[in-house]
Amino acid sequence: MTQETTTVIEHRLFQGDYRLLKLSAPAVGPLVQPGQFVHLRVPRLADAVLRRPFSVFKADAAGLSILYKSVGKGTAALTTVTEGEEINLIGPLGTGFPMIGKNTKTPVLVAGGYGNAALYLQAAKLPVKGIAFFGGRSAIDILCVDEFKTLGWDVRVTTDDGSLGQKGFVTAALDLWLAEQKNLQALELFACGPNAMLKAVGDRAIQNSLTAWLSMDRNMACGVGACLTCVIKRKTAAGWEWARCCKDGPVFEAREILWDE
Amino acid sequence: MTQETTTVIEHRLFQGDYRLLKLSAPAVGPLVQPGQFVHLRVPRLADAVLRRPFSVFKADAAGLSILYKSVGKGTAALTTVTEGEEINLIGPLGTGFPMIGKNTKTPVLVAGGYGNAALYLQAAKLPVKGIAFFGGRSAIDILCVDEFKTLGWDVRVTTDDGSLGQKGFVTAALDLWLAEQKNLQALELFACGPNAMLKAVGDRAIQNSLTAWLSMDRNMACGVGACLTCVIKRKTAAGWEWARCCKDGPVFEAREILWDE
Amino acid sequence: MNEKPDMRIKIGSLEMKNPVTVASGTFGYGPEYADLVDLDRLGAITVKGICTEPHVGNSTPRTFETSGGMLNAIGLPGPGAQGFIKKYLPFFENYRVPLIVNIWGKTVEDYSRVAEIFNDQARISALEVNVSCPNVKEGGALYGTDVNLFRTVVDAVRIKTQKPLIIKLAPNVADIKVFARAAEECGADAVSIMNSYPAMAIDIETRKTQLANRTGGLSGPAIKPIAIKLVWEAAKVIKIPIIGMGGIYSPEDALEFIIAGASAVAVGTASFTDPSTVVRVIEGMEKWMAARKISSVAELKGTVQA
Amino acid sequence: MNEKPDMRIKIGSLEMKNPVTVASGTFGYGPEYADLVDLDRLGAITVKGICTEPHVGNSTPRTFETSGGMLNAIGLPGPGAQGFIKKYLPFFENYRVPLIVNIWGKTVEDYSRVAEIFNDQARISALEVNVSCPNVKEGGALYGTDVNLFRTVVDAVRIKTQKPLIIKLAPNVADIKVFARAAEECGADAVSIMNSYPAMAIDIETRKTQLANRTGGLSGPAIKPIAIKLVWEAAKVIKIPIIGMGGIYSPEDALEFIIAGASAVAVGTASFTDPSTVVRVIEGMEKWMAARKISSVAELKGTVQA
Ligand SMILES: Cc1cc2nc3c(=O)[nH]c(=O)nc-3n(C[C@H](O)[C@H](O)[C@H](O)COP(=O)(O)OP(=O)(O)OC[C@H]3O[C@@H](n4cnc5c(N)ncnc54)[C@H](O)[C@@H]3O)c2cc1C
Ligand SMILES: Cc1cc2nc3c(=O)[nH]c(=O)nc-3n(C[C@H](O)[C@H](O)[C@H](O)COP(=O)(O)OP(=O)(O)OC[C@H]3O[C@@H](n4cnc5c(N)ncnc54)[C@H](O)[C@@H]3O)c2cc1C
Ligand SMILES: Cc1cc2nc3c(=O)[nH]c(=O)nc-3n(C[C@H](O)[C@H](O)[C@H](O)COP(=O)(O)O)c2cc1C
Ligand SMILES: Cc1cc2nc3c(=O)[nH]c(=O)nc-3n(C[C@H](O)[C@H](O)[C@H](O)COP(=O)(O)O)c2cc1C
Ligand code: FES
Numbered sequence A, B: 001m002t003q004e005t006t007t008v009i010e011h012r013l014f015q016g017d018y019r020l021l022k023l024s025a026p027a028v029g030p031l032v033q034p035g036q037f038v039h040l041r042v043p044r045l046a047d048a049v050l051r052r053p054f055s056v057f058k059a060d061a062a063g064l065s066i067l068y069k070s071v072g073k074g075t076a077a078l079t080t081v082t083e084g085e086e087i088n089l090i091g092p093l094g095t096g097f098p099m100i101g102k103n104t105k106t107p108v109l110v111a112g113g114y115g116n117a118a119l120y121l122q123a124a125k126l127p128v129k130g131i132a133f134f135g136g137r138s139a140i141d142i143l144c145v146d147e148f149k150t151l152g153w154d155v156r157v158t159t160d161d162g163s164l165g166q167k168g169f170v171t172a173a174l175d176l177w178l179a180e181q182k183n184l185q186a187l188e189l190f191a192c193g194p195n196a197m198l199k200a201v202g203d204r205a206i207q208n209s210l211t212a213w214l215s216m217d218r219n220m221a222c223g224v225g226a227c228l229t230c231v232i233k234r235k236t237a238a239g240w241e242w243a244r245c246c247k248d249g250p251v252f253e254a255r256e257i258l259w260d261e
Numbered sequence C, D: 001m002n003e004k005p006d007m008r009i010k011i012g013s014l015e016m017k018n019p020v021t022v023a024s025g026t027f028g029y030g031p032e033y034a035d036l037v038d039l040d041r042l043g044a045i046t047v048k049g050i051c052t053e054p055h056v057g058n059s060t061p062r063t064f065e066t067s068g069g070m071l072n073a074i075g076l077p078g079p080g081a082q083g084f085i086k087k088y089l090p091f092f093e094n095y096r097v098p099l100i101v102n103i104w105g106k107t108v109e110d111y112s113r114v115a116e117i118f119n120d121q122a123r124i125s126a127l128e129v130n131v132s133c134p135n136v137k138e139g140g141a142l143y144g145t146d147v148n149l150f151r152t153v154v155d156a157v158r159i160k161t162q163k164p165l166i167i168k169l170a171p172n173v174a175d176i177k178v179f180a181r182a183a184e185e186c187g188a189d190a191v192s193i194m195n196s197y198p199a200m201a202i203d204i205e206t207r208k209t210q211l212a213n214r215t216g217g218l219s220g221p222a223i224k225p226i227a228i229k230l231v232w233e234a235a236k237v238i239k240i241p242i243i244g245m246g247g248i249y250s251p252e253d254a255l256e257f258i259i260a261g262a263s264a265v266a267v268g269t270a271s272f273t274d275p276s277t278v279v280r281v282i283e284g285m286e287k288w289m290a291a292r293k294i295s296s297v298a299e300l301k302g303t304v305q306a
């Protein structure tokens, strides 16, 4: 983990409401592992004391990029940064996705929203390519399909309105597909997206005794494990303990997580 | 007085540290009287609750302009506004310079800093042109000399370092000139600039039984007379009372003002 | 489309057509903002604090901007009760908006006297008692933070006025509930929460305080979360209405106070930032409620989940 | 060029090479920021509040951003005294920086017991007693705002430890001087001012409070003027050093606290905004003083004009 003042190399509309922000980050870029995130100080947000966390979409020695959507005042301010401007970041942060287990034949990605971006590095890194389920409200919300295809993944899309791929929830498509699989033990799941989706994926994995790695999105303050803001309940022998999404996560195995009701 | 959302028409370095900001203000522009000011909400100053007051340099139906220097966080933020951007303002505010008295033959302007700008409309409006004393640290700080000359004023410049005009304080030049005048009662003074200069001008006027209109610069909050932040002591029969620079001023006659110590 | 929500509220016998007023000291005596704000659009106008006699207030500087707020130590200058009646009351003959006069004193007798003087003025709709001004050494701070003195003042004023009586509480106490209850027990018709919070800033180069009075009151968005908490706490123990204030800049801010337990709200520092705030707040609240089919402010009041 | 100013200060027997520490709860237990901050550069490290037994703290959400600040209601989760000794104390063997441990309890016995446990730990340089945490219903708020309970706790801790003892005062009191004096009289070596201020925010759509605990503490730039005022007040009545905190983001902010009367300062929320703040503050203070030929922090302390 390091702190770096980066420079905006590229900033543009990516697709739908999502923007691509590419930063020159020679110190942080090369260190990023799949599923890790960076904590940005948003410029021109003078009355805000907190940074904003974003998953790393792509990263290399030259820089790193994120895909984000304007949902509040921090991300709205972020949309106004221009090429050449400086952005301070801390990263890479958190514990990302692990390598697939040695018995895994088919890795399965499940994503919604910025989850597609958060899974990209993992999709690129995994030595075996499998199947990717992407869900969203509408065609415009489904990011990076071609990029995953290019990497060699079998991409299955679902949209709530049927404007792209199958109509319905991504978990329904996953269910159908899981029901067809003979050798469930050859599967391993990696998911990032809305909470409800993560829980649904986790539940299916547990029912089928599969391993599922879920990247959790929790409000954060410090981003480095110091403030205990971003905690979730992690099961222990005795019951549960708090685990920090920013440090112990954001990626947790489904069986570790104790969901609140 | 009205509140208007204006558009930046022009924004550029004017001279030295001073910038010119020209706003399209069809509602406020035509109402401005010499010596009045506008109260700007500086864009991108999210953690600041107060507006910033600026004298109107020029104004007409098309718009109004101010000359300002970056001295703190508000004016620093102001330097970043770009053409086409919106700025909310309240104006015109305050009681400006009066017309010259009917016995006045020679109006005398005394200015330093943005005072040169604050006096421009008065210089343009006065039916008789007289003499203008402009002081500053260095040549670069003396604004608008040619503009005043074009209006028909006899401009005398002093600088602390002698880089333009006479070396020394503007009040010294004024003293020399006053000493030469036969008919002091034909003079009337109008001044805007640093406090020390205003006091010195006022003292000279009182010693010589002249009328001197001084535009006072005080920190402001509301700008409209409501909060009682910007008060100075105004002499009364019984002693003194508070007068509000934003409403009763900024222009006061020298004999009205009770200077603190 | 949607029906207009019922914005009316009552403070004792005072009926306000909407729950939005301005905070004392941030809106002058009435005329100052009349060019910029349609005064009759407001639920009420609350004027700057007035004492029996004319008062000169503090030296300058009197205000200072801080992060998300400002300090003020104006020191309650003013024309005195008779001066106000002569100089400013006639102005209100041209308006229908209810007038709340904020009063203060250096002694219990001052409070009692000024309440008595204003009791005869038909144009004045209610009195708000400032026991919490942090700036006047001679009293303010003390009356607002010592519950016995506090009761003495409320009693003294109550006895002298038939007008709706609002007590403005000091925020710098360990337990606001004690003072809210005391106000209710002494017969106040409402409490207002909160006054600016005692605070200070220093110029590190000159080593002088940024205010001539040394300390002043902090107001603005910075204090909103403190004010919300105090309103919420007080609302748990009193039945009389609360006028909530502290950093209200938007309809959403005002609604947050109502949901916390306030019956009405006041816009303060925000008028300096943008004089149109108070009308924007009224219109925005109406729109927000209409869109959600909330039929009245009363229905929304105190609906924070327990 | 200019000579380096003498930045050293003492808190009881604890010698700090500079007057800058971090605020408890904003810097974890030490290791969390070690990659980003040169820990040995600090005057001291103050860790998150610890109780005798492990504690689970509040549900989430635990923090919420506000204008110029944030609310927190973490609820003092932690590994307990023995857990801290085992899990985190060894980490500090690789550092020379003095370690201040913040302690709290639900009962006077808790306070006394945790002080006793830590008294035997040589690596711990001082104890800071949190009597002011606004989040734990079982005690915090009460101990910090009732002067009799306050004295009981300070006495109970004082008797159990020979280490320098810092009492962290609650800001939500009518008169901070009472508590500052009580701490001094009970033998504290220093007081720290201020803890976060009790506050609240509500989501108007869901009508839920933004924190699971409902109320939380306000920290950050928003509260700096309140903290400066409290430090200035306390400095008038006590001789023991004050550690000032509340919204320190820059060297200038830290200097303002020193000039107001603090001997040392702590950087809190600012570490979230920018982890480099604490080192930037130390370096900036040094530079500022050198440029003005101020030879020591001690010389600067309390130099605000009276
Ligand atoms: C590990 C992690 C990775 C993320 N990756 C991405 C990404 O790649 N692309 C993307 O668009 N978004 C991502 N998010 C969500 C993103 O951080 C939020 O959208 C953003 O913080 C919203 O800030 P705001 O100021 O616009 O919203 P506001 O609602 O104004 O923010 C107020 C506060 O709430 C917090 N907050 C609001 N929404 C969220 C949220 N969904 N998650 C966490 N904190 C939130 C903010 O950080 C801030 O502290 C990620 C979140 C986490 C925790
Ligand atoms: C009637 C009037 C007319 C003015 N006309 C001009 C003009 O034409 N051109 C120009 O460059 N400046 C003018 N000024 C001064 C200008 O308002 C200040 O330079 C500006 O407010 C500084 O703001 P800041 O945020 O950059 O400084 P900061 O020091 O960061 O401001 C902090 C606070 O102090 C106030 N403040 C700081 N300096 C001054 C000052 N000199 N006068 C009043 N308030 C101050 C600010 O308004 C703000 O509230 C005028 C001031 C007044 C009262
Ligand atoms: C410049 C100024 C003057 C004030 N004068 C008074 C006053 O005379 N009487 C009073 O009770 N409160 C006074 N207040 C306090 C406000 O009425 C209000 O309680 C406080 O500012 C909090 O609200 P805000 O954050 O919306 O400003 C004053 C506040 C300011 C900023
Ligand atoms: C997330 C968070 C956790 C905190 N935890 C503690 C704590 O455990 N013990 C304590 O005494 N103070 C705690 N505090 C209060 C801080 O130590 C400090 O007093 C307060 O935040 C004011 O300083 P600041 O404005 O610089 O943050 C905490 C503050 C924050 C923001
Ligand atoms: S955000 Fe601070 S511990 Fe995770």
Ligand code: FES
Pocket: B219, B220, B221, B222, B223, B224, B225, B226, B227, B228, B229, B230, B231, B244, B245, B246, B247
């Ligand atoms: S600035 Fe408010 S009265 Fe002049």
